[in-house]
Amino acid sequence: MENSITAVLPESRNAGVMTESRMKLLIHNYGDSLLRLCTLYLGDPYLAEDAVQDTYLKVWKSYQGFQGRSTERTWITRIAINTCKNYLSNSWRRHVELSDIMEIMETGRVSQSRDAYESLGNTMVLMNEIMKLKPKYRLAILLYYYQELPVPEIARVLGRRESSVYILLKRAREQLRRNLPEEIREVL
Amino acid sequence: MEIRENTDRLLAQVRVSRRMYQRIMEGKEMRRRRKFVLRKAVVLAAAAVLLMSTMYVGAGYLKEYTSLRDIFVNNTLDEPLEVPQGQKMPDIYENILDTSLPMTGEAASAGEEADRSLAGLGERIIDNELFSVDILEVSCTGRELSFNYILTKKTEQEIWTNIFIARNHDECGTASGFGDYLRPDQISESSGYKLAENQVLGTYTQLGKEEYMSGMYTLYVDYMLLDRLSGTGPEQQTGVENSNFVMYETDETPNYVEGPIEIIGSEDYCIALEGEQDRVEKNVHFSAYDIYITPLTVYLTLDGTYEEEMTGDWGMASSHDITISFTDGTSTTAKVMLSSMLYGFGEISVDMRKSFDSAIDPDRISGVSLDGVPIMGRQDGIS
Numbered sequence: 001m002e003n004s005i006t007a008v009l010p011e012s013r014n015a016g017v018m019t020e021s022r023m024k025l026l027i028h029n030y031g032d033s034l035l036r037l038c039t040l041y042l043g044d045p046y047l048a049e050d051a052v053q054d055t056y057l058k059v060w061k062s063y064q065g066f067q068g069r070s071t072e073r074t075w076i077t078r079i080a081i082n083t084c085k086n087y088l089s090n091s092w093r094r095h096v097e098l099s100d101i102m103e104i105m106e107t108g109r110v111s112q113s114r115d116a117y118e119s120l121g122n123t124m125v126l127m128n129e130i131m132k133l134k135p136k137y138r139l140a141i142l143l144y145y146y147q148e149l150p151v152p153e154i155a156r157v158l159g160r161r162e163s164s165v166y167i168l169l170k171r172a173r174e175q176l177r178r179n180l181p182e183e184i185r186e187v188l
Numbered sequence: 189m190e191i192r193e194n195t196d197r198l199l200a201q202v203r204v205s206r207r208m209y210q211r212i213m214e215g216k217e218m219r220r221r222r223k224f225v226l227r228k229a230v231v232l233a234a235a236a237v238l239l240m241s242t243m244y245v246g247a248g249y250l251k252e253y254t255s256l257r258d259i260f261v262n263n264t265l266d267e268p269l270e271v272p273q274g275q276k277m278p279d280i281y282e283n284i285l286d287t288s289l290p291m292t293g294e295a296a297s298a299g300e301e302a303d304r305s306l307a308g309l310g311e312r313i314i315d316n317e318l319f320s321v322d323i324l325e326v327s328c329t330g331r332e333l334s335f336n337y338i339l340t341k342k343t344e345q346e347i348w349t350n351i352f353i354a355r356n357h358d359e360c361g362t363a364s365g366f367g368d369y370l371r372p373d374q375i376s377e378s379s380g381y382k383l384a385e386n387q388v389l390g391t392y393t394q395l396g397k398e399e400y401m402s403g404m405y406t407l408y409v410d411y412m413l414l415d416r417l418s419g420t421g422p423e424q425q426t427g428v429e430n431s432n433f434v435m436y437e438t439d440e441t442p443n444y445v446e447g448p449i450e451i452i453g454s455e456d457y458c459i460a461l462e463g464e465q466d467r468v469e470k471n472v473h474f475s476a477y478d479i480y481i482t483p484l485t486v487y488l489t490l491d492g493t494y495e496e497e498m499t500g501d502w503g504m505a506s507s508h509d510i511t512i513s514f515t516d517g518t519s520t521t522a523k524v525m526l527s528s529m530l531y532g533f534g535e536i537s538v539d540m541r542k543s544f545d546s547a548i549d550p551d552r553i554s555g556v557s558l559d560g561v562p563i564m565g566r567q568d569g570i571s
């Protein structure tokens with residue numbers, strides 16, 4: 001589901017009741033983004049689908065307990081990340097199949113215009129390196145650069161102090177810079 | 189470079205499909221319905237007669253003798269184990285020696301056979317440059333699956349391992365598991381077992397959420413290589429063999445290897461009880477229980493909901509008494525303790541267990557109570 005409709009849900013709200021229409025909006029507004037985040041974090045698009053489904057089931061169940069202390073997007077992202085972490089704790093799912101993800105990306109790339117095709121090459125190289133990071137670094141980078149969450153929000157998602165998020169990002173960038181060509185290195 | 193925008197273009201086909209959307213909405217409905225299903229207490233069959241029998245995987249041996257697992261009863265780190273008389277070189281191993289392991293070169297003398305490490309007696313499931321795993325025996329009754337193995341290390345590096353069995357990566361099918369291992373110096377010489385320096389004898393018992401059916405499963409070994417960082421940590425007296433405080437640098441995500449293993453499920457010889465309850469412990473309300481009694485162990489799973497915060501040590505101090513009455517009028521009480529717990533989003537599931545000092549016969553059970561509350565049959569002597 002593409003995000004063609006602007007967000008209808010208030011970012012901060014009083015305790016409310018989950019309805020089907022609200023659920024649909026939550027899926028509509030955040031579903032694709034969460035699915036892509038989970039895919040990149042888990043390295044498995046099929047497992048990511050399960051994770052996102054689980055996430056929304058948890059959202060449905062616990063929506064009444066959401067008190068608006070963080071944005072709705074941060075709250076849902078945190079649920080998704082915790083779900084993914086549970087999946088990653090199962091050893092046979094810990095292996096990132098880079099080739100699967102890169103194949104999907106290449107398919108997306110060739111469907112673009114010629115100019116876009118060229119420009120997407122650098123992003124593929126970057127993503128390829130991001131996928132090789134340890135999960136905690138990969139996650140911090142994805143939340144910062146892909147989800148575009150500010151550090152205080154990342155800290156809430158990860159349940160860490162802001163200072164430790166900065167350290168995670170710093171170390172992740174250092175590792176990425178070692179392996180990236182100069183022109184891509186500059187975007188970090 | 190617009191990372192987010194470009195990534196979305198690259199992952200354009202990764203999107204919530206109509207099918208997935210429907211599954212989310214349908215899943216929500218299913219979950220709501222399931223919560224109010226009345227769970228009736230059931231007693232599964234307790235008719236099989238394979239008390240303490242053990243099957244050797246892949247060889248079809250079936251002997252009545254005390255499981256190797258008993259070696260681990262009363263295991264302490266301080267002294268070698270006294271292996272029960274009935275456990276000393278059971279016939280099954282002699283049979284395997286005779287028929288399954290052709291010797292190379294000259295026929296081995298009896299003495300040489302005695303010195304042979306246990307690893308050659310089992311079925312090698314895993315073999316790589318770091319370690320090998322030989323399964324000695326597997327016993328499976330109903331939902332309980334136990335196996336013993338020899339782990340042979342092939343590297344000087346420290347290795348952390350976790351070994352278990354699942355079917356088709358279905359980790360959700362396992363409710364809980366526990367295990368232990370013995371180093372060579374922890375087995376007394378009189379036991380008849382002999383390990384090489386680079387071997388450990390391990391046992392693992394796991395409880396499935398459903399009965400294990402006969403068929404092919406997968407043995408998984410999670411492992412991590414640990415790098416000893418000498419001289420980086422503060423020196424402390426720890427009371428163990430090396431008094432230096434040792435730090436390890438580990439990769440945070442274990443690798444794993446897997447191998448096929450055949451499980452021959454025996455007829456259910458256990459008792460399963462499940463039902464509803466209404467119990468409050470601190471900030472937790474338990475609404476359902478699941479008790480599983482095998483000849484060696486009683487398992488208790490409690491499901492419920494919690495309010496406010498939950499932490500991993502919640503269940504550490506918790507225990508429950510499961511009293512089992514037998515047809516001859518005797519009874520035994522097992523105090524089950526925390527095995528594992530899962531919690532999140534207001535839901536909690538606590539797994540507890542207690543192994544019996546000696547095997548019981550589930551077929552003779554006439555009544556079971558949980559913390560004094562009868563849940564099955566007649567409760568002789570239970571107030």
